[in-house]
Amino acid sequence: MERTVQSTLSPEVLAAFLREVTAAAKKIGIYPAGHPATVKAAERPFTLLRELLESGRAVVFALSEGTLVGDGAPLDAKLMTEGLGKALTESGLSSITFEPGITSEEFELLLAQLNLKKEHRDLLKFSEDRQVRKIRFGKFQYQLVKDNERVISEDEMTFGGGGSGSGSGSGGGSGEYSLDSPEVVQQVERTMSDVLRKYPELLLQIVVRKLGVSGSGGGSGGGVGSGIGPGDGKGGRGTGSGNGGGSSSGSGNGGGSGTGTGGNGEGAGFGGGGSGGGSGSGRGLGIDSEIEWNGNIASAVREGLRALGVASAGGTGSGSGSGTGSGSGSGSGSGSGTGVKFSPDDYKKLKDAFKQVDNEELLGLLISALKVSLGESKGVDRVEVGKTLVGFRELLAERDAIEMLPRLKAEIESLDLVDNDYLREILSADATPKKVAHIEIENFKSDFFMGAVNPSNVDDVLGWLETISDKQYTEDFIKKFYDGMARQGYELTETQHEALLRFASLCAEDAGAQVSREQIHEIRERLSDPAVDLKEFMLLAEMLEKYYLKYIELDLYNEAGVLLDLVIQKQDAEVIYTEGVTEYAAKVYQRMSSAQLAEQLVAKLGKSLELVGKPMIPLLEKFSNLEPILVFASYLNHQDRGVRITLIRILSSFGEKTLNAFKLVLSDRTLTQRPLGKSELPTETWFKLRNLIFVLGNILHPDSVDIVRKFAQDPDDRVVMEALLALEKLGGPESAKVVAKLLQHPTHEIHVKALHALGQIGTQDEYPYVEDYFLHNVTDRQAILPVLIRLDKQRSLSFLAQVLLGESEIYNKLFAKADEELNETIVKTFILLRSVIFDDVLRKYVRISTRSLFGQFRKSESVKMAERYLKTVSTDE
Known part of the structure; x- marks a missing residue:
């Protein structure tokens, strides 16, 4: 294709x-x-x-x-x-x-x-x-390989070429091919045999894991060039590079390489092809994602597949084209590459590709591979050793070389990788990875409950459970394991305890694994039982913490919150738990909501609020101890507005606990220190204080008013204004008293805001402050009148009538003559009231104003307004 x-x-x-x-x-x-x-x-x-x-x-x-x-x-x-x-x-x-x-x-x-x-x-x-x-x-890191050639770092498994001049190249191509082509088989045989001789540890990967994803790639370029771009492969994409030679028309030979991403993960594919000004095709080899790409294996695959790509690349023709990628060279061209797919059916064919390696040499390669790749582990990774040796035995059987098994066994015994009993078990005629896994897991359980367990063997159990990969088996194993501990009354030796915690830690490392899900489910079920005793709770909580910390590390905040809730429930005073459980739960909760964790979470919040903010907030709202609250308060001046808003919301939800923390924060007088001779706070301090006051305004509590009251006396007008806003939200008589006194503040903007606040929360007790402000503030009287009337309607209207008729001693002392603008405002107010009492006041006002001849001929606008209104009113003379 x-x-x-x-x-x-x-x-x-x-x-x-x-x-x-x-x-x-x-x-x-x-x-x-x-x-x-x-x-x-x-x-x-x-x-x-x-x-x-x-x-x-x-x-x-x-x-x-x-x-x-x-x-x-x-x-x-x-x-x-x-x-x-x-x-x-x-x-x-x-x-x-x-x-x-x-x-x-x-x-x-x-x-x-x-x-x-x-x-x-x-x-x-x-x-x-x-x-x-x-x-x-x-993320590519380039390293020089040899003259005029560069490759991308091995961990990326992407390959390219370099040169001089200018031009472009493209990577592309697709393929889904088996090993039916004799030509392809010969190439694989030659290349992989040489690679295996140089890097025998690659054989371990091939023996243990079957290859099953196609890799494909192709490349084209003019002159000498390289390209990086997408190429289609089964289940994914790839990055291709190509080298070509020739002129704008004519022929040339070139090789290409590329990586593909298959449905099962990363794969590497190499294709050959491309010519300057023409097109050509080549073949590539696909390697499955499951191979462990360590440095040597990466080098081996790169070397072998590069050889495959060059082996039969070439083409003739003329034309031009452009594609994805970048490169250097001259001219342009196009090309395609084919990939080789390895399915489970092709696995045997792949092994047949090693026929150039005879049995004697193959045994040497196997031993050499063990020494290189497993020799340093010395009995630690028993699962990997077991699976590898079972694969070796199968490989020898398929090659009709089972008579070499005793020699293999003797060589392995000399390496001292595993004990002899285990070696006999995995090299027995009927051994399979799953059968070995069952035996090993049962041995672990037996050793654990007999007190002879080795904590390092826990790693093996997880490996064998993964080998079996059966949900029901895993569920049964976990349940029986915990049932066994319950029968022993959770009386564990130090070694058992260490093994159990290691088991929880390793499971938590892969939160999505089946064994991890089953274990945390079992822990949650047992912790939810109201009858759980102290010993069981202490052990389960310790394992729970392992999962909890891992969930936070993996940004699984919803899952972490569920675990924290289990501990919080045990602190419920209305539920009677076994003696000591509630007290110990409080200690666990303190660890799970520590100041250090709060610091970590806020730091994460600052880095990626959009991604983690929504799921993290419910978890942070459970951190209601003094220490984490102090941490949250310390970040109220965070540079990210979203983080500040989030912390304000969280702190507001803690209520009285936040107030206690804020009292501690404000006891540090350096917080409100300012430069000598300056009334304004430094910018950073102001931002923090502003948000702190805002939080106080959200907590309806007498202590909130007491704290905010002090800010209302601050020399920084910004702080006073923020305090005013908070007092208005808090409401109540105490807040109103503080606000009323601010009418005497030297700043007009604060007067206006205080007047508005009194219109919302003021009472009759604040009336004298507003009346006094009315008398002394000429410019704002029209705005003050509605507040006066709202605070004490009868008293205010009586006062206004006295002012209008010239009978207010206080007003007359302050002002020598009447204020016509004020009179108009009062007349309008009385007209709107449409009251018999105030109609009489208006009549009296008209009579007083027009009793002189001058007054009759020079009527003020307020008098005219009153007369027009009175004509519309029916009166009984």
Whole structure:
């Protein structure tokens, strides 16, 4: 199966997409999540991206020799200094891949990451998040291999070539082939036999694990060039590179290589092909993801498969093309590569490929491999040794060389890898990995309950459980194991205790594994029992903590919260538990919500609020001891607004516990210190104090008012204003008294806010303060009147009538003559009231104002207003 892969994505379109990404990321930082401007900003680049992905191929942007490359074509240098290009550079990453099927949610999460400052951005961790499946980042480290050749670091298993000149290359191709082709079989035989002789430890991987994923790759280029880009393989993508030679038309030979990502994980595939100005094809070898890629094996596979790629590469023709990747050279071309698939049915064929290695040499290779790869473990990794030796025995049987088994056994005994009983067990005629696993697990249980267990053997149990890989078996094993401890009354020796904790720790390392899920389920079930006694609770809680800490490390905050709830329940005073359980639960809770953990969680919150904030908040709300609350309070001036808001919400939920913590914080007088001669607080202190006061305003408690009262006297007007806002939220007579006194504050803005607050929370007791403010403040009287009336309607209207009629002694002392603007305001107020009493006041006001001849001819506007109103009112003379 061959095909030519050519790029259909122009540099202009790719550059336009990157510019839209930059613009959208900036808007994400201006507007909150969900804002129409944010949604619209994200839609435009996402629509472009979907169009780019319509072909079904991934879109790759990569950094190559200081150039940003999109789908094989160099892009505008300016794009390296902004948005996605800048983020890749700052993060030390070499590429980003967008895969077909990406969702708008994933894309918006990426935009939010790009908006973060580089010290808070972690793109690799972001791409590992469970919500992000279609965005991948690559981190390449180059090392010189030999003249004119560079390869990417072995841990990435990606291969390329280098040269001089200018040009472009592309990686691509697909294939799903068996070993039926004699030509392919011969290549595999020659190459892999040589590789095995040089790196016998690779044989261990082939013996123990079957290969089952196709790898494919292809490459093309003009002159001498290299390309990095996506190539199709079964179940995934790949990165290809190609070398070609020739002119713009004519023929040449070249080889290519590439990596593919299969449905089961990372695979490596090599393809050959490509010629300058033409096309060619080659073959590649796919290696399954399950192989353990240590340094030597990586080198072996690279060496062997590079040889395969060059072996039959070549082609003739003329033409031109472009594709994904970057490279150097001259001219252009296109090519394709085929891959070799190894299915379970092909496993025997693969072993047959070693027929150039005779039985005697094969035995030597096996022993050599054991010495190199397992010789240092000396009885530690019994599972790996067991599975490997069972595989060796099967390999010898398939080659009709079982008579060599005694020699193999003798050699292994001399290595002292495992005890002789175990060796006889795994080399017996009917031994299989699962059968050995059953025997070993039963031996472990027996040793454990007899007190003869070795804690290091716990590692083996997990390996054998994984070998059996049966849910029901694992569930039964865990249940019987805990039932056995219960029958012994949880009376464990120090060695048993150590083994049990190691078992919990190792299980917690892989929280998604079947044995891990079954164990934590069993622990939760037993802890939920109200009748659990102290010994059982202490042991179970200790194991629970192992899982809890691991869940936090893995950002599994919902799961961690469930475990913490189990401990919190045991502190419920309304439930009668076994003696000592409640007291011990309090100690466990203190460890599980310690200040150190609170510090770690806040630090994580600051790095990736968008990803972890929502699930983490419910967990943090359970950290209600004094120590973690003090930690949360110390971060109220955090540079990230989202973190500050989150901590304010959490602290507000703790109520009186937060107040106790704040009293301790505020007892440190250095918190409110300011530079000599300055009234304003330093910026950092102000931010912290502002949020602290805001939290106090959310906690309806008398102590909140007492604390905020002190801030109302602060020399910094910003602090006083924040205290006013908090007092208004708190309400109550004590808050109102403090607010009323602020009407005497020298700052007008504070007067206005205090007046508004009194309109909401004031009582008759505050009336004198407002009346006094009314008398002395000419400019705000119209705003003051409604507050006066609300606080004490009868008293205020009587006062206003006296002012209008000139009968208020206080007003007359302060002002020599009437204020016409004030009179108009009072008349309007009385007219709105439409009361008989105040109608009489208005009549009296008119009579007093017009009793002189001057008053009749020079009526004020307030008098005219009163007269017009009185004419509309029916009166009984």
